[in-house]
Amino acid sequence: MTEPITVEARRTSDGHLRPVAFDWHGQRLAVHAYGREWRSGETEHMLVQVMGERVFELAYRPADGTWHLIRAPQDFGPPRARA
Numbered sequence: 001m002t003e004p005i006t007v008e009a010r011r012t013s014d015g016h017l018r019p020v021a022f023d024w025h026g027q028r029l030a031v032h033a034y035g036r037e038w039r040s041g042e043t044e045h046m047l048v049q050v051m052g053e054r055v056f057e058l059a060y061r062p063a064d065g066t067w068h069l070i071r072a073p074q075d076f077g078p079p080r081a082r083a
Helices: none
Strands: 003-005 007-011 017-024 027-040 043-050 054-061 066-071
Touching (some): 007 054, 017 043, 027 054
Antiparallel strands (some): 003 066, 027 043
16 A cells, blocks of 8 residues: 555654644544554655554655555454464
8 A cells, every 4th residue: 555645744853754643544543652664665654553442554745745555454464462
């Protein structure tokens, strides 16, 4: 899935881009936690968590300033059993 989305984001004092909220399926979702971040070519990827412990993968393309939703909660595998 690669879906263009609208994201409200800020840069931290150390230069990291941090989404604050994003619009998806007619809802405004506030970001509560940040996970892994990585680059793939010219695109910055990050995992973010919203209410209900739902995780999304967002991607930012600095060249054109666009954001895309790469994976939504249903795109991640089932929860792992705890040992």
